Amino acid sequence: MTFTSAPARRPRVVILGGGFAGYEAANALAKYSDRLDVVLVNSTDYFLYVPLLPEIAAGLLPPRHLCVSLRRWGRRVKLHLGRADSIDVKAHTVAVVGPEGERTELAYDRLIITVGSVTRVLPIPGVAESGHGLRNVAEALFLSDHITHQVSMAAATDDPQEREARLTFVVVGAGYTGTEMAAQGVLFTDRLTESIPALANAKAKWLLVDIAERVMPELDRRLSHTADTVLRRRGVEILTKTSVDEAEHGAVTLTGGRRVPTHSLIWCVGVKPDPLVSAIDLDVDRGRLVVDAHMRIPNYPDVFACGDCAAVPDLTKPGNVTGMTAQHATRQGKRAGLNVAASLGFGTMHEYKHRNLGFLVDLGGVDAAANPLNIPMSGPLAKLVTRGYHWLALPHNKRRLLGEWIINLFGAPPGVQLGLIRSEDVSLKPADHPHATAAAGQPEPEDSR
């Protein structure tokens, strides 16, 4: 498909979602702001650096360090606060619901859909009611408070069974999110119990459960091996080829019948594209929007999509689509922004092609598992590389993050509960999510991060 001419007035580009892909698309398009109107729609006024969320959940980082303002481009990119509710690709409009419920219709000449992904909840009895995910600031802060609360309740009771339940944490999903959560979580509870005299001889029990045969099944076996060794050394019980049969108040029953008394079910089984994707009438591939290698939607050359919500062909592995990672989303967003500019007459379009540069998994303390450029690493060297990568990849707030990491070398922050997020505010229940009805029954991609 070719674009013959640009519209006479200043064309308007609307970007839906200010995550890794949307942020980079906006950044690329900001350079053309003298010729284009760029509007970025996002429900928050910040971009969230998601990979370091486990450090917030483990009480180590204040959330604002990972939040980068989406107003940083000034007039060059207009931030429109709200959630896209529907898209009319024939009329070239997007309906947006603002923070106070007001509806706006935005017309576009080009649209980039980068709405990312949400936690995937399986239809297991009780999970939606009892489980908590780790996908945004509210969930990470909730987990940090919840873990601290459970340890406090354990200290307050004389009932050994109650104490054991309070000090038991079940993480479901041993992808890199669940693995990092368990690794950071056990260090967090060790710190908390050590600081409370009533728990002097107590150690919290962490279980990491996955249906797969090994932790981080989606990554190189050497990374799995490192993570497995570190977790076991810290006392985490790893249960592979295992899932959850039922969750109820105060207990989780695993497949095979083992009943684990606990008040903490941390749900990290993976993600699925944002429900907006299934609410629009466009083709999907296992739940992700079908796009070509230029990240354009077939038959709608003015609509582009990338990041977790789009099935971008992986030209380095013909027949496959790129994984749901920040590494891809960042590069795709930039390329999509440049391709949109090219479609309006500024520059040249290119296909997206990126070879995986490896993966970095922060295991807390001085441990990490990494394979940058396919070179396997573990221990403090991997930790240094992992931290260095995240520090460079965070687009802003670098000095704050570095400062916090340095301060933490001399002692972790106090383990106190802020009490800001209620359990119901971070519910996994699909009914509490916008577009829930439209999303029900759609095939989902298999991403077990």
Ligand SMILES: Cc1cc2nc3c(=O)[nH]c(=O)nc-3n(C[C@H](O)[C@H](O)[C@H](O)COP(=O)(O)OP(=O)(O)OC[C@H]3O[C@@H](n4cnc5c(N)ncnc54)[C@H](O)[C@@H]3O)c2cc1C
């Ligand atoms: C705990 C954790 C750790 C991770 N660690 C790593 C890692 O180490 N390395 C790695 O490569 N990847 C990692 N990932 C995966 C990575 O975070 C995602 O692949 C990445 O965030 C995808 O970027 P995105 O821009 O597609 O979506 P997102 O970053 O999810 O951004 C989507 C944005 O769209 C907004 N949005 C959603 N719906 C709407 C709507 N209807 N209207 C408007 N805006 C909307 C959201 O609020 C959000 O701002 C991790 C993920 C998690 C959860």
